[in-house]
Amino acid sequence: MTKRILNWEQGKWINQPLSARQEGDHLKVVPEKGRDFWKKTLYDFEFEDGAALLADWQTDSAVEVSFLLTSFTELYDQAGILLYHEPEQWIKAGIEINDGIPHLSAVVTDGYSDWSLAAVPEWEGEEVTIRASVMKDAVIIRARTGRHGWRTIRVARFPYPSGNLAGPFTCSPTRDGLEVTFTRWSFTEADQELHIDPPME
Template sequence: MTQIRTDWDKGTWMNSPLSARVEGDHLKVIAEKGRDFWKKTLYGFEFEDGPALLAEWDPNSAVEVSFQLNTFNELYDQAGIMMYHGPEQWIKTGIEFNDGIPQLAVVVTDGYSDWSLCPVPDWAGEEVTLRASIMKDAVIIRARTENHPWRTLRVARFPYESGNQAGPYTCAPKRDGFEVTFTRWSFTEPDQDLHVDPPVKGAFV
């Protein structure tokens, strides 16, 4: 499987972070306190001001984002992939710190947001990879670390054949100074089957 590593400067910020700097192959991002993505459900408020570095997403490819988990320690610290079609239709997925532990989180929004969580306390301090791959009218969302195999988090409706963007995002709704080190962003071959894990390693070009 060939993975095309995306240069950080190929993306465009949807809402700039407090700071972003490239160090070697990595991108270090500091999120501004109070910014997030959410629409209406339960809380009533609407946010679409979190920083997301986006590029065009061909539905015939999967997108992967990797980052280090060693700085997540306060409520709602989060980072992962933003899949964006428009202000009413988007999905964010990644790690979100909640109830004192890291959790795999997915927020699916189609006018209203929903939120799912899965605790992964044994992933603390590792490098995490999130993956999203469109199949028919849905997106398959998976995650792994260097020490834990792929797990499927969600199959969510995402029927848009064009106008999609995807890339790394991070938010810190509750605190100042949250910095995430993103280690990789790539577009690669899509999933072939819901029940077959994608390869973990491939050649970068």
């Protein structure tokens, strides 16, 4: 398939942000303080009220979301891509501030959430692209910037051939005032091999 870039109007919010407005081709989103996606693990609480703009995702294609890493300053400021099957089965992956540093973050949830992190301080201020592509019963999650090539950040079980949604999300659990600029949302060719990077388009 050729790359299909989505208009922001093609998605539906599963939870509305405080505001979302288009500026040219970009979408600027302000999430509401205190909302997030998380299930039970360690903290016992459950959140599924973060802002996410989703569309039907046929898993024979990859999905990509790009955004600017220019406004993230506080603990748990986050944005990226949400892969949503049901309330108990979803994955969010992107950039999250932890200990004052941007980290590549993935939360994989199947009844309970787990969280993995990798620090990327050198990505600060750049445009980040998060990519998800299904292979067999798993999803391969990769990330890059304009100056840094693809990094595989997670291979996780995702055995759901249908009934899936995907798109950009952002959350600001600890503060008011985060505004995230999303620059692109697209469906494109699926990954062919775990150890072969997709093109940098």
